[in-house]
Amino acid sequence: MRGIERMVYAEKEPYGPEQVRQAVLSAGDVLAVVVRSRKGGAAAVPFQQTVVLQSQLLG
Numbered sequence: 001m002r003g004i005e006r007m008v009y010a011e012k013e014p015y016g017p018e019q020v021r022q023a024v025l026s027a028g029d030v031l032a033v034v035v036r037s038r039k040g041g042a043a044a045v046p047f048q049q050t051v052v053l054q055s056q057l058l059g
Contacts, residue, residue: 003027004055010044021047027058 005026011019019041025032032054036042 002059004058006051006055008051010042010047018042023047023051023054025051025055025058030058032058 006023007026008021008023010021018037018039020035020037021042021044022036023034025034034047034050034054036047036050
């Protein structure tokens with residue numbers, strides 16, 4: 001998406017009982033933070049879909 005910057009982080013192993021994935025989206029002077037955590041590991045695909053949908057809302 002144009003004009004939207006994304007910074008994405010995924011907690012690497014070894015992590016505790018939950019894995020955390022987070023993204024910071026920037027569009028002009030608006031920031032959005034997406035955080036997903038799940039016991040045993042946060043799946044990459046649902047997280048990526050959430051980031052893309054939030055980016056579309058900001059765009």
